[in-house]
Amino acid sequence: MTSVQSQRMQAMLLIHFCVLLWGFTAILGKIISISALNLVLWRVFLAGICLYGYLWLRGQNLPVLDMRLRVKIFISGALIGLHWVAFYASVKLANASIGVLCMCCAPIFSALLTPIFERGTMRWGDFFLALGVLPGMLLVVGGVDPRFYLGIALGVLAALLVAAFGLLNKQLVARVPILPLCILQMLSAGLLLLAPALLTGFALPTSADWPILIVFAVICTALPFVWAASALQYLSAFSAQFAINLEPVYGILFAALLLSETSELSVQFYLGAAGILLAVALQGFLQLKPRPKLAADTAALNPP
Secondary structure, X not given: OOHHHHHHHHHHHHHXXXXXXXXXXXXXXXXXXXXXXXXXXXXXHHHHHHHHHHHHHOOOOOOOOOHHHHHHHHHHHHHHHHHHHHXXXXXXXXXXXXHHHHHHHHHHHHHHHHHHHHOOOOOHHHHHHHHHHHHHHHHHHXXXXXXXXXXXXXXXXXXXXXXXXXHHHHHHOOOOOHHHHHHHHHHXXXXXXXXXXXXXXXXXXXXXXXXXXXXXXXXXXXXXXXXXXXXXXXOOHHHHHHHXXXXXXXXXXXXXXXXXXXXXXXXHHHHHHHHHHHHHHHHHHHHOOOOOXXXXXXXXXXXX
């Protein structure tokens, strides 16, 4: 195995571990009592403090960046912040299983947006691979109560936002050290969400929420956010997105075991979910085949 292949294998293992941690986030988001907007605001605030504290302990400071790069970082932070709001609103309006399953639409958006972000041609092979999740999604939509439709729509919006974030983040990790980048993205998300939270009703977490929120912000946000950004240096955004699509496997299992959501969902839902997960597995297998190297796919920096 070559050095590049070894780096990519390690990156894939690291991002899969991050996905396992993210599998808990829908459950935690459902349990925490405050609104999706307040939840995300506290999440990015606590995660940002954690990451900055680590940067300070290492004796480092935030880098001085040019204005164009700062604008891109702010946009990326806004995308991830809005993604989280849409995702947790989906979880609260529908349920955790539906919220995580909608994330399987992200590769479709990633394939569509790649020519815009990378200024290249459409990778039609990636796009048609991603379309494999649609039959399962149609089964899912037809197998749930109509009161969950708004939650599904917000889940699909969250998938669009996270696909855009992944493509933009792929560019940023090649130009900005990982840890400062993640801190600035948390800060950007917090600044964007603060005004809406104040206008719609800023809420403090309850005493029961605090322990869950700290685990949520540190173990399931700050650490995997940095690790995933490090892994992205050795993976294409599309390949990383397919790895992230294993999150529904963990999310649905955790939701069934911890939230007893099986009573809310029909056999048709689970047939659709099985079809989506099968499509994701097939797509992941096909992605293992050698493909032409692209500059954006092979950019590498030392992780923090």
